Amino acid sequence: MTSRDMRVVAWPRWYDNPYLPNLVEGLNREGLRSGSAQLLLTAAMRLRAGDWLHVHWPGETHTYAARWRYQRGARSVDAQLRALKRRDVRIAWTAHNLLPHDDPHPDLGHRARSNLLDIVDHVFVHFEGARAELAREFGYDGPSTVVHHPHYVDAYPTPPSQRVAREELGLPADGFVALAFGLIRPYKGIDTLIEAFRRCARDDDRLVIAGAPAGGVQSTLETAAADPRIVLHARKIPDSRVPTYFAAADVATIAHRAFFTSGSALLSLSMGCPIVGPSVNHLADLAGGHRLFPADTSADGLADALCRARDESSLVDRVAIRNWAVDHGSWQATTETIANTLFGRPGGEGRGSRAG
Known part of the structure; x- marks a missing residue:
C-alpha cells in the first residue's frame, strides 16, 4: 500500500x-x-x-x-x-x-x-x-x-499591544492581570485560583475568567461574580478575540494537576503570554526563560506564584516566548x-x- x-x-x-x-x-x-x-x-x-x-x-x-x-x-x-x-x-x-x-x-x-x-x-x-x-x-x-x-501562532490573529487589549476589555492599564482561559470545568481548580488571587491581589489587579461553563460550576461562577476584581466572561470566546485576552494578561493560569498534555499552555505561549502553573508533566517540558512561574496548586502556592509573576512582569520578553513556541x-x-x-x-x- x-x-x-x-x-x-x-x-x-x-x-x-x-x-x-x-x-x-x-x-x-x-x-x-x-x-x-x-x-x-x-x-x-x-x-x-x-x-x-x-x-x-x-x-x-x-x-x-x-x-x-x-x-x-x-x-x-x-x-x-x-x-x-x-x-x-x-x-x-x-x-x-x-x-x-x-x-x-x-x-x-x-x-x-x-x-x-x-x-x-x-x-x-x-x-x-x-x-x-x-x-x-x-x-x-x-x-x-x-x-x-x-504552536498556535498562525492559527489566530497577531495579538494586539497590551494597552490596546486592556482598553478593549475595560481593564486597568497598570494593574496585574491573570487569565484563566478555556472551558470552565470542575477539574480546572478555578475555586482555588480565585482564593489564591484574593490573597495577593491589589485594588487594580484583575483575574479574568473567560470561557464557556461546562459541568457543575455554578457556585464557582457566583463566587467570581461577587468580587469586582474578577472579570467573568462565561461564554465561548470567538477565535478573533482570543489574542486580545492573552495580550491583556500578564500571565495565564493553570490551576490543576489533573492534566497530562496542556494545549492551553501552548496556546498561551503562542500568544507570548507566560504561565503560572505546576511544573509537572507537559508544563515541566515547557519551562524556562520566564515561560513558566512554577506553582504548588494549593491556594498558598498559587498566590505565591502570582505575586512572583507580578513582581517579575517587567522581565518577561513576550516576543521571545512567542518565538520559542514556534521553535518548540x-x-x-x-x-x-x-x-x-x-x-x-x-x-x-x-x-x-x-x-x-
Whole structure:
C-alpha cells in the first residue's frame, strides 16, 4: 500500500480548537488520505486493512454520569476497536490525557484506557516524560513516538499591544492581570485560583475568567461574580478575540494537576503570554526563560506564584516566548513525523523518535 492509498481517520472529531483540523490538513499534505469522524462506526466504514484509525479523546465519547451508560459506552468502543483490529486496521493513539477529565467513574475510565493500550499499534505523546507515566500507570512499553505539541501562532490573529487589549476589555492599564482561559470545568481548580488571587491581589489587579461553563460550576461562577476584581466572561470566546485576552494578561493560569498534555499552555505561549502553573508533566517540558512561574496548586502556592509573576512582569520578553513556541513544535514537523511513523518511513516510528 502506498501513502496515497493509505487512509488515516482521526476519531473522535473535535474541532473546538485548531489542533485536529491542522493535523488532518497536514497529514493530507504529507500524502496520506486523512480525515476525521465523529462516530466510530463512521470511521470503521471508511477503513480497510492496512489503514489507520488515529484515536485522540476516546473517553469523551462514553463519559456518562450513570454508571451503566458509562459501562455500556466503554464496552461498545472496545468491541468496535477490536473488530477493526480483526480486519487488520491499525490503531494509533495520541495520549492527550491519561484519563478523561472530570471522570465520574475513574475505575471504569482506567479500565477503558488499559483496554485501548492492549490493542494499539502505536502511541504518540507530546513530552518525553509521558512514556514513563504510561508505563507507571498502565504498564505500557510498546511503540511510542514523542511529537512536540505544535504552536498556535498562525492559527489566530497577531495579538494586539497590551494597552490596546486592556482598553478593549475595560481593564486597568497598570494593574496585574491573570487569565484563566478555556472551558470552565470542575477539574480546572478555578475555586482555588480565585482564593489564591484574593490573597495577593491589589485594588487594580484583575483575574479574568473567560470561557464557556461546562459541568457543575455554578457556585464557582457566583463566587467570581461577587468580587469586582474578577472579570467573568462565561461564554465561548470567538477565535478573533482570543489574542486580545492573552495580550491583556500578564500571565495565564493553570490551576490543576489533573492534566497530562496542556494545549492551553501552548496556546498561551503562542500568544507570548507566560504561565503560572505546576511544573509537572507537559508544563515541566515547557519551562524556562520566564515561560513558566512554577506553582504548588494549593491556594498558598498559587498566590505565591502570582505575586512572583507580578513582581517579575517587567522581565518577561513576550516576543521571545512567542518565538520559542514556534521553535518548540511546528505543524510541519508534527505531521511529517506522524506520517512517517504511520507509513513506516525513516524519521518516524521508533521508541527514541522525537520531533521539534
